[in-house]
Amino acid sequence: MISAAVTRSVEGPPSIEELELAPPRADEVIVRLEASGICHTDLFAPRICPLPAVFGHEGAGIVERVGARVGKVKPGDRVLMTFGSCGHCRHCEGGASAYCEHGHHLQFGGTRDDGSTTLSHAGEAIHGSFFQQSSFATRALATERNVVLLPDDLPFDLAAPLGCGVQTGAGTVLRSLKAPAGSSIAVFGAGTVGLSAIMAARHARLGPIVAIDIDPARLELARELGATHALDAREGDVAARIRAIARGGVMYSLETSAALPALNDAIACLARRGECALLTVPALGEPVPFSLLPLLSGGRRLIAVLEGDSEPDVFIPQLAAMHRAGQLPLERLVHEYAFADIGRALADAAAGRAVKPLLRF
Ligand SMILES: [Zn+2]
């Protein structure tokens, strides 16, 4: 039996229930959770995933059991769980597993790749396998592919957010855009993803680094983590102010805020041939009005990025090394809650009261 936070309705907070967890198949791993981050995807998941379900996709803990064919980890190993991928489609084989052909089902389908559920309550099937982990639980079933060995010196509470939010922001700068030193960048939204992008931009010696948000405390944190300029979007003329800082516009922008004005500004602030990386969309993908003319008139590009193009077994150790070197001060982002307080932690995440709420088990 495990304790898990079960979401039974779109509106309601989850309730902590005792569930049965399936034993590991040959390529699967059971992890005893020590910490799990809460990411914005957990907040909108009840609207797009089958219910009842257990969410959570930034889990870190200790391997408890492994299937017969698992070679990457063994019981007792400290691991992080990240997004699921199949390992055999053209994108996985091409080193781009964030774009796995089966990725949407593996993250949001509520089951294993073959459609089987892994959680139950007195015979009732509960959807698990969220990002092939469902980490809002004392134990999680993952696949060998989506667990990553952790170095001994990285605590679980700082490791957990690397599994989604941090690798997404940092990876977009370092792996997707491959922004060279000295280039200018604007980051819209100073949450975990945006702040991770800012820390990565400082690490890569970009500049100027402009942060845009509507929360003065987050703008101050952005400055402390590496932003050379911090703009309050409520004061208006965002694109013009960015163009005044980086003459002719910035070469790179990241849109992490899901606000429609930010999407327009993230394109309007670009220099000619500049590139905007879209990491989220307004209104869960509803059609939105925005002009394509700024793209065409200056050869600007708009790209969408998932998980920062991370290959987790390669990139997570690089992020751990950045933390060790003082370049990725993750401790500035996390705010801890006991697992029993998950309702409050989710409410604080939704209201923006905590940058990275983190559950401890
Ligand atoms: Zn794949």
Ligand SMILES: [Zn+2]
């Ligand atoms: Zn996430």
